[in-house]
Amino acid sequence: MDTPFKNISEYDPELGGKMVDSAFAALDAVVDKAIAEKVDFIIFSGDIFDTDYGTPRSRYLFAEALKRAGVRCYIAYGNHDYKRKWEDSIQLPPNAVVFPEHAVNIPYPDEENKIADVIGISHSVKEEGRDLTEEISGSADFSIAVVHCDLDTVSEGRRYAPARLSSLMHKKIDYWALGHIHKRNIIHKFPHVVYPGNTQGRSPRESGEKGAYLVTVSNGVVEDMEFFRTGLMLWQDVEQDITGKTMDSLLSEISEKAERGSFLKLRFTGRGELDRMIRLQRDVFKDLVERKTGCRIARLEVNSGPLIDLEQRRSTGDFTSAVISSGDVFAEMDRDRLISAICGTKASASVRHIFEAMADDELYSMVEDARITLVERLTEDRS
């Protein structure tokens, strides 16, 4: 909760409200499921809040949701909510159990009548350098570990609380309930090592169905894992080849792939006449796609190319060939020179930092984009 949606380039207030509420709706969906299925307990493996954006409202709503769930809720904090903001002023209900900064075992339901050992640990700093799993060990009873960590096999970014999958195999833990990676992933079974992912995607990178796992344990063995969807707003990756396509056929194919109402990350590949329209009449084209699919285009990547073969055209000696060759010059520039070449005007100094913040791939893709677009312009038949 709290982390705002990212990379939606067209904003309207109504949609914005839905986006903000969708994270809470996802939490409600988890609680609804827990109540309907009469679960024993719920596990939250960290990054429930984003401390940088956290609001009292989100913590209040979280506390209310836990209260509504009624069952015990095990909580381990992660790198985003390690600060435990608002903890003093808005307290969680008694059924919430928050793991401290060193691993502890809080058996369920209690030591005397326990049916499972639940061992957990929370982050103490944003960039937790410890291998938190080292402090965790299970028992002869069914043992669950709750930890927010970055397993070597699945990390996609910076490492937080690094851990090794191989070391998890010998800890007498039957189920590792992990947090940190937003993409759903069952890394290992018996013992189970599971990232359920987040409950609501918030950017084009977090595409696909989002939700949680309903885990059934019988006689000390994980019997079933049911994934249930909680995210109301779906982010979808759609890749479309334009080669040989007409506008109608292209729109129809996108419609078939896109789920109505979802946010699309639309990526075009191939070569064809439509490349020019996509590039030179981008807004018109986006509008057409959105009308046809009933989706919102959150991101449009034009990796397609013109019908003409740029390499062949390079040797013709005309102006277009000169443009193709000039692209090489920019593509070979170092970052600073390239950015300076882009930001040559006085006004552009105010946006220079945006280019400076771009990754190399993104920055240099602009060169290719410019080259292809320019070729499209120069070869456009305007008659």
Place this chain on the structure above:
Amino acid sequence: MRIRSIRIGSFGKYREWSMTDIPEGLTLITGDNESGKTTLMEFMRSTMFPTSRRSYPVPAKTDSGSMEIETESGERMTLIREQRKVHEISGKKLPDETFAMDSDTYRSIFAMDLADLTDANAISSERIRNRFLTIPGGEKVPQVIKDVGSSKTALMNEDRITERNPIGSLQTSLTELDRKIADARERDSEYDAYAKETEAVKAELSRLVKMQDIIDKDRERRNGILAQASNLERLRSMESRRVGLEYAADLSDATQNRYGVIMHRMSVLNGAMEDHGDIELMDGDFWNGLRELQSDLRAFIREYEQMTDRREQLKDSIAEDEEYIEESRISAELSSPEKRMEILERSKNTGMPYVSLILLIAGLGLAAASFYFERLLLVAGAVLAIIGVYGLIKSKMDKKFERWMESQGYPSLKRDRVPSFLMKLEMVYEASRRITNSRKDIEHISETIDSMNTRVSQALDYLGMEIDQKDPMVSALDIISKEVEAEEERIRRHDKLNEMTEEFETLADELESMVSVYGGMGGFEKACSDRSELLGLDREIRTARESLMSATGLTPDEMDAALDEDVDDSIDMKDEISELNKTLGELGEKMDRTLRDGDLGKLQTERNAKWAELVEKVKEWGTLSLEESMIDLSCSDLYSKMQPSVIETANRYLGMMTNGRYSLDPDPRLEEIVIKDSVQHKTSRQWSSGLGDQVYLSIKMAVAKEMGSERLPMILDDILVRFDQDRRRGACAAILDFAKDQQVFLFSCDSTVENAFPSGTVLNKVRL
């Protein structure tokens, strides 16, 4: 193509005028102002390329004439003009169709007066530029540049950020959103402060409420105390009264009870002693003797009764035993132990042991013999014989005993009944012996009774009592017992009287001791009364105290102190409590508002969206910027290596006219014509009128070289008027150069213009 002849029937001021055998190369036509130079030029160009735009000279119905032209292939055409219409005499196509040239282009490139020369539109037209002034593919560059530039500008102003453009607008929005987010965060961040403040206010409120509670209770208590003031006064009055009674406090109930008991007891004793009067007792010795006698009599009577009972029993026993002996018909002498022993011996002494031994031996002998003879028969016969012998022997012995018994005086008795008979004899013997002993006892008892009677009689005599002689001892005992009882009663009463007297005296002493403390019985009884009052007063005081304590929670002393206290009724916390409650409500409202407030999330999402949009727009702008840069680089790169031939030719002409100072900037990105020297570039706005004429003339001549399917004649009407001498010479040299392979008609009002041509130049000169 070249013009071979011109014939004017009527056109402007011309009437029936002609010029024939016009040579190739340069024809210089001079004439004064209004000599008809422009009219002639107009006739020539509007006849070759007719147009409706002509305004000079004024069209007339008489306009007519003809021109003979010859194509480069040698074909001749005669163009017949009637008013504006032109036709070829033999019906051939007119030059505009033949040479793919429209009249406007011809008039702006080939046949020009000074105004036409300086008309830049012709050479700026897309068609001219694309065809003559750019390299292949570069013709779209200006438009692309324009498109890219306008797109860039639409996104972000080149010079300064303004809100009219999306990037500027987004930056402004982001700044505004950042401010709103900061405000929202500030509101959120205040939540902790609100929570802490709420806790502090609650604590303060709790403290004040407690204080107010104390104040309220104190007031309530004080009111209660005041309400109990009269009761307190009554209590104090009772306590004062109690002081006067307190001396009786030590007088215990037990003492008082004891006093009552003593008084009552003494009264009773007094009455009882009076009732007893005087009592006279027996002499002590007499009394003792009497009691001893009574005791003896009782013992005598008990013993007498026992002996008489015993004597009777003995008599009964004797009678019973005698009756038994008589019934047994055996005298006592025959039952003596010696006699019984003899009978027993007699009954046993019959020789039977010898007989039995003989019989045993005989039996054993027979048994042994039976082993050697007829065993069974022999044994049977022997047994029968033995039985017979035994029977005979036994019968003889029984008879002998019976006879002895009879001889002794005993009844006849069989030997087997001896034991029971002996027992009977023993019983007879015992009865006889008991009779003897009982008679002795009776005799002794009778003697003792007689002795006792004697003793009693003697005692009574001694006492002088008359007794019933029939039963003297009983009678005596009765008399004596009555006397003893009477004396005992007297003794008892005497003892009692003594006892009462003693008790009375003791009680009197105790009473005296008791009342003396209080000054006698009167004082004691007053003390009793006072004590009773004291106790009642104590109860009342206790009740009053309890009542006061219950009502006020204070002891009477505390009440006194409380009543004496100076109380400040102005102390009150209610206003402060009300204010704090209000603050608490406001804080709660603020906290609730913060909890309900989802603005931050929306603002952040909106900011992210705006940021993403800004990044996208900036990327779009950056891509456009790169497109511009690529075009720049391409142009710079391309035109540094190659130029269109027209540009090269024009530069040559311009160089001739400006003595090599200026050349054209061939960059197709330029929307207007720019020249450059070694120092600077100059746009048309920086040209002098003469320089402009030279630039346009150079370009148009160069274009005229390339344009059309044939090299069309160039007609220049007074275009050198703004040239200085040097430039004019340069221009003339350029025109002469042009005219090497293309016909030129140069009109001039200046007759000296021919001097501007290089010396030795052969000119076809015409003077109008």
